[in-house]
Amino acid sequence: MMSQNTRNIRYLILLLILLAVAGNEMMARLKVASWDQTLQVRIYAINADSRPVTKNYIDGLGTKDFKSIEAFINSEARRYDIDIDAIKVEYAGELLEIPPQPPLLGSVLENIFWSLRFRAWAWYWGMTTGNRTADVNLFVNYFDLETTPALHHSVGLRGGLIGLINAFADNAYRGSNNVVIAHELMHTFGASDKYDASNQPIFPDGYADAYQDPLYPQKRAEIMGGRIPLSPTQLRMPESLSDVAVGVFSAAEMHWPIN
Ligand SMILES: [Zn+2]
Structure with missing residues:
Protein backbone atom coordinates (compact mmCIF):
# COMPACT_ATOMS: atom_id res chain seq x y z
CA MET A 1 0.00 0.00 0.00
CA MET A 2 1.13 3.53 -0.79
CA SER A 3 2.00 5.59 2.24
CA GLN A 4 0.46 9.00 2.74
CA ASN A 5 3.87 10.60 2.14
CA THR A 6 4.46 8.85 -1.17
CA ARG A 7 1.00 9.89 -2.29
CA ASN A 8 1.61 13.52 -1.33
CA ILE A 9 4.92 13.55 -3.21
CA ARG A 10 3.22 12.13 -6.30
CA TYR A 11 0.54 14.84 -6.12
CA LEU A 12 3.21 17.49 -5.71
CA ILE A 13 5.11 16.23 -8.77
CA LEU A 14 1.90 16.17 -10.80
CA LEU A 15 1.07 19.70 -9.67
CA LEU A 16 4.56 20.94 -10.61
CA ILE A 17 4.26 19.34 -14.07
CA LEU A 18 0.86 20.98 -14.61
CA LEU A 19 2.23 24.36 -13.51
CA ALA A 20 5.20 24.03 -15.88
CA VAL A 21 2.84 23.05 -18.71
CA ALA A 22 0.55 26.01 -17.97
CA GLY A 23 3.45 28.49 -17.86
CA ASN A 24 4.84 27.12 -21.10
CA GLU A 25 1.43 27.34 -22.77
CA MET A 26 0.86 30.93 -21.67
CA MET A 27 4.15 32.06 -23.25
CA ALA A 28 3.35 30.18 -26.47
CA ARG A 29 -0.13 31.70 -26.65
CA LEU A 30 1.18 35.24 -26.29
CA LYS A 31 3.66 34.64 -29.10
CA VAL A 32 0.97 33.20 -31.39
CA ALA A 33 -1.52 36.03 -30.80
CA SER A 34 0.96 38.74 -31.80
CA TRP A 35 1.71 37.49 -35.38
CA ASP A 36 4.92 39.49 -35.51
CA GLN A 37 7.20 36.56 -36.19
CA THR A 38 6.93 33.47 -38.37
CA LEU A 39 5.61 30.52 -36.36
CA GLN A 40 7.36 27.19 -36.83
CA VAL A 41 4.96 24.30 -37.38
CA ARG A 42 6.36 20.80 -37.22
CA ILE A 43 4.49 17.73 -38.50
CA TYR A 44 5.18 14.18 -37.32
CA ALA A 45 3.79 11.07 -38.99
CA ILE A 46 2.62 8.03 -37.03
CA ASN A 47 1.99 4.57 -38.46
CA ALA A 48 -1.27 4.15 -36.55
CA ASP A 49 -2.24 0.68 -37.81
CA SER A 50 1.24 -0.84 -38.31
CA ARG A 51 0.28 -1.81 -41.88
CA PRO A 52 2.95 -2.06 -44.64
CA VAL A 53 0.88 0.23 -46.92
CA THR A 54 0.93 2.90 -44.18
CA LYS A 55 4.67 2.45 -43.69
CA ASN A 56 5.34 2.84 -47.43
CA TYR A 57 3.25 5.97 -47.55
CA ILE A 58 5.02 7.52 -44.56
CA ASP A 59 8.44 6.62 -46.01
CA GLY A 60 7.53 8.59 -49.14
CA LEU A 61 6.48 11.76 -47.29
CA GLY A 62 8.53 14.93 -47.32
CA THR A 63 8.14 18.60 -46.39
CA LYS A 64 6.90 19.27 -49.95
CA ASP A 65 3.76 17.22 -49.24
CA PHE A 66 2.70 19.72 -46.57
CA LYS A 67 3.77 22.90 -48.40
CA SER A 68 0.20 23.65 -49.49
CA ILE A 69 -0.69 24.21 -45.80
CA GLU A 70 2.07 26.80 -45.46
CA ALA A 71 1.16 28.46 -48.79
CA PHE A 72 -2.55 28.55 -47.88
CA ILE A 73 -2.15 30.07 -44.41
CA ASN A 74 0.51 32.57 -45.54
CA SER A 75 -1.53 33.83 -48.47
CA GLU A 76 -4.73 34.05 -46.38
CA ALA A 77 -2.85 35.89 -43.62
CA ARG A 78 -1.50 38.36 -46.22
CA ARG A 79 -5.09 38.97 -47.38
CA TYR A 80 -5.70 40.10 -43.76
CA ASP A 81 -2.67 42.42 -43.85
CA ILE A 82 -0.16 40.26 -41.99
CA ASP A 83 2.91 41.28 -43.97
CA ILE A 84 5.29 38.50 -42.90
CA ASP A 85 5.08 34.76 -43.55
CA ALA A 86 2.67 33.70 -40.78
CA ILE A 87 3.97 30.13 -40.58
CA LYS A 88 6.69 27.81 -41.78
CA VAL A 89 5.83 24.12 -42.05
CA GLU A 90 8.41 21.39 -41.72
CA TYR A 91 7.92 17.63 -41.92
CA ALA A 92 9.89 16.00 -39.12
CA GLY A 93 9.53 12.35 -40.18
CA GLU A 94 8.03 9.33 -38.48
CA LEU A 95 7.44 9.28 -34.75
CA LEU A 96 7.69 5.83 -33.22
CA GLU A 97 6.14 6.84 -29.91
CA ILE A 98 2.34 7.04 -30.02
CA PRO A 99 0.66 9.99 -28.23
CA PRO A 100 -2.33 9.30 -25.93
CA GLN A 101 -5.36 8.80 -28.20
CA PRO A 102 -8.65 10.60 -27.44
CA PRO A 103 -11.60 8.57 -26.10
CA LEU A 104 -13.87 7.48 -28.99
CA LEU A 105 -17.18 8.38 -27.37
CA GLY A 106 -15.89 10.10 -24.28
CA SER A 107 -17.88 12.18 -21.82
CA VAL A 108 -16.97 15.85 -21.39
CA LEU A 109 -14.89 14.93 -18.34
CA GLU A 110 -13.07 12.12 -20.17
CA ASN A 111 -12.27 14.50 -23.02
CA ILE A 112 -10.91 17.13 -20.63
CA PHE A 113 -8.82 14.48 -18.90
CA TRP A 114 -7.48 13.26 -22.26
CA SER A 115 -6.63 16.83 -23.32
CA LEU A 116 -4.61 17.30 -20.10
CA ARG A 117 -2.84 13.98 -20.62
CA PHE A 118 -2.04 14.80 -24.26
CA ARG A 119 -0.67 18.23 -23.28
CA ALA A 120 1.45 16.77 -20.48
CA TRP A 121 2.66 14.02 -22.86
CA ALA A 122 3.64 16.57 -25.53
CA TRP A 123 5.41 18.75 -22.98
CA TYR A 124 7.34 15.80 -21.52
CA TRP A 125 8.10 14.41 -25.00
CA GLY A 126 9.47 17.83 -26.04
CA MET A 127 11.56 18.03 -22.87
CA THR A 128 13.09 14.59 -23.20
CA THR A 129 13.70 14.55 -26.96
CA GLY A 130 14.83 18.15 -27.38
CA ASN A 131 11.95 18.75 -29.82
CA ARG A 132 11.00 22.05 -28.27
CA THR A 133 12.03 24.46 -30.98
CA ALA A 134 8.79 24.40 -32.97
CA ASP A 135 5.90 26.65 -31.91
CA VAL A 136 3.23 24.15 -32.97
CA ASN A 137 3.59 20.36 -33.12
CA LEU A 138 1.10 18.31 -35.13
CA PHE A 139 0.96 14.54 -34.87
CA VAL A 140 -0.68 12.78 -37.82
CA ASN A 141 -1.98 9.22 -37.39
CA TYR A 142 -1.96 7.55 -40.81
CA PHE A 143 -4.26 4.64 -41.63
CA ASP A 144 -4.49 2.20 -44.53
CA LEU A 145 -7.72 3.03 -46.38
CA GLU A 146 -8.41 -0.64 -46.99
CA THR A 147 -8.78 -1.54 -43.30
CA THR A 148 -9.88 1.91 -42.05
CA PRO A 149 -12.46 3.27 -44.50
CA ALA A 150 -13.70 5.98 -42.09
CA LEU A 151 -11.60 8.11 -39.75
CA HIS A 152 -12.37 9.28 -36.24
CA HIS A 153 -12.34 13.00 -35.62
CA SER A 154 -9.10 14.94 -35.38
CA VAL A 155 -8.29 17.41 -32.62
CA GLY A 156 -6.36 20.67 -32.46
CA LEU A 157 -5.69 22.12 -28.99
CA ARG A 158 -5.06 25.78 -28.37
CA GLY A 159 -3.63 24.90 -24.97
CA GLY A 160 -0.25 23.41 -25.76
CA LEU A 161 -0.40 24.32 -29.47
CA ILE A 162 -0.63 20.67 -30.45
CA GLY A 163 -2.87 18.64 -32.71
CA LEU A 164 -3.66 14.98 -33.21
CA ILE A 165 -4.90 14.34 -36.75
CA ASN A 166 -6.27 11.20 -38.37
CA ALA A 167 -5.47 10.85 -42.08
CA PHE A 168 -5.46 8.33 -44.92
CA ALA A 169 -2.17 6.83 -46.09
CA ASP A 170 -3.22 7.31 -49.70
CA ASN A 171 -2.04 9.74 -52.40
CA ALA A 172 -5.60 10.42 -53.51
CA TYR A 173 -6.31 11.91 -50.07
CA ARG A 174 -3.23 14.13 -49.82
CA GLY A 175 -5.28 17.25 -50.63
CA SER A 176 -8.09 16.53 -48.19
CA ASN A 177 -5.62 15.39 -45.49
CA ASN A 178 -4.03 18.84 -45.76
CA VAL A 179 -7.45 20.50 -45.37
CA VAL A 180 -7.92 18.60 -42.09
CA ILE A 181 -4.38 19.44 -40.90
CA ALA A 182 -4.92 23.15 -41.69
CA HIS A 183 -8.28 23.08 -39.85
CA GLU A 184 -6.71 21.62 -36.70
CA LEU A 185 -3.78 24.05 -36.98
CA MET A 186 -6.32 26.92 -37.01
CA HIS A 187 -7.82 25.49 -33.79
CA THR A 188 -4.41 25.76 -32.13
CA PHE A 189 -4.38 29.45 -33.20
CA GLY A 190 -7.77 29.99 -31.51
CA ALA A 191 -10.30 29.54 -34.34
CA SER A 192 -13.48 27.63 -33.39
ZN1 LIG B 1 -12.68 21.48 -35.66
Missing part, protein backbone atom coordinates in the same frame (compact mmCIF):
# COMPACT_ATOMS: atom_id res chain seq x y z
CA ASP A 193 -15.63 25.19 -35.37
CA LYS A 194 -18.32 26.80 -37.55
CA TYR A 195 -20.61 23.91 -38.44
CA ASP A 196 -23.67 22.49 -36.69
CA ALA A 197 -24.47 18.99 -35.41
CA SER A 198 -25.46 17.87 -38.94
CA ASN A 199 -22.12 19.15 -40.42
CA GLN A 200 -23.90 22.11 -42.05
CA PRO A 201 -21.73 25.26 -42.11
CA ILE A 202 -23.28 27.91 -39.85
CA PHE A 203 -24.28 31.15 -41.58
CA PRO A 204 -22.59 33.62 -41.76
CA ASP A 205 -19.57 32.48 -39.68
CA GLY A 206 -18.95 29.21 -41.55
CA TYR A 207 -19.22 30.69 -45.06
CA ALA A 208 -16.13 31.69 -47.03
CA ASP A 209 -17.99 34.47 -48.88
CA ALA A 210 -20.88 35.25 -46.54
CA TYR A 211 -21.71 38.53 -48.30
CA GLN A 212 -21.66 37.22 -51.86
CA ASP A 213 -24.80 38.00 -53.89
CA PRO A 214 -26.38 35.65 -54.77
CA LEU A 215 -25.23 33.67 -51.74
CA TYR A 216 -25.28 30.28 -53.54
CA PRO A 217 -23.37 28.50 -54.85
CA GLN A 218 -20.37 29.29 -52.65
CA LYS A 219 -17.09 28.64 -54.47
CA ARG A 220 -15.05 27.73 -51.41
CA ALA A 221 -15.42 26.26 -47.95
CA GLU A 222 -14.59 28.33 -44.88
CA ILE A 223 -11.71 26.47 -43.18
CA MET A 224 -13.64 26.08 -39.89
CA GLY A 225 -17.05 25.64 -41.60
CA GLY A 226 -15.71 22.52 -43.29
CA ARG A 227 -17.86 22.20 -46.41
CA ILE A 228 -18.80 24.20 -49.51
CA PRO A 229 -22.51 25.20 -49.47
CA LEU A 230 -23.79 24.86 -53.06
CA SER A 231 -27.43 25.57 -52.13
CA PRO A 232 -29.34 25.73 -48.82
CA THR A 233 -29.45 21.91 -48.87
CA GLN A 234 -26.40 20.81 -50.90
CA LEU A 235 -22.82 20.62 -49.64
CA ARG A 236 -19.54 19.59 -51.23
CA MET A 237 -16.37 18.48 -49.43
CA PRO A 238 -13.29 20.53 -50.35
CA GLU A 239 -10.78 18.35 -52.20
CA SER A 240 -7.77 20.50 -51.42
CA LEU A 241 -6.84 23.81 -49.85
CA SER A 242 -7.51 25.58 -53.17
CA ASP A 243 -11.21 25.01 -52.37
CA VAL A 244 -10.87 26.73 -48.96
CA ALA A 245 -10.64 30.25 -47.49
CA VAL A 246 -10.33 31.83 -44.04
CA GLY A 247 -13.48 33.84 -43.26
CA VAL A 248 -13.52 37.04 -41.19
CA PHE A 249 -14.92 35.32 -38.10
CA SER A 250 -12.08 32.78 -37.93
CA ALA A 251 -9.57 35.52 -38.77
CA ALA A 252 -10.84 37.64 -35.86
CA GLU A 253 -10.60 34.70 -33.43
CA MET A 254 -6.95 34.23 -34.42
CA HIS A 255 -6.27 37.96 -33.90
CA TRP A 256 -5.66 38.58 -37.58
CA PRO A 257 -6.32 42.26 -38.38
CA ILE A 258 -9.85 42.88 -39.70
CA ASN A 259 -10.29 46.06 -41.69
